Amino acid sequence: MQRSELERSGMDTVTIPKTLQKKLRRISEETGQRPEQLVAAALEEKLRYEEWLLRRIDAGLSDLKAGWVFSTKELVSIVAVAHQRRRFRNSHHPAHCVGTPP
Secondary structure (H helix, E strand, O other): OOHHHHHHHOOOOOOOOHHHHHHHHHHHHHHOOOHHHHHHHHHHHHHHHHHHHHHHHHHHHHHHHHOOOOOHHHHHHHHHHHHHHHHHHHHOOHHHOOOOOO
16 A cells, blocks of 8 residues: 555554553553554564464465365374374384393
């Protein structure tokens, strides 16, 4: 959006609820940062998170379309087989055969 579009949409001002205003004032006083700095930093962090989340959702949808996903049932089966193999290997490992002749 261009600056004039932001102004027309009302995005150049934000109404902050009283409860958040109190928190903002308190944190501003405790940190010595201006409230505008805190709001800008919080907004930037939130937007960065939202952008990341949208990229991850898109990646997940791409994986789904490509067939690179497992159902819960398939995943549980894969984990169970891996667990059984690990238990079998560990039960036949020499460290578990203490006291038995080689």
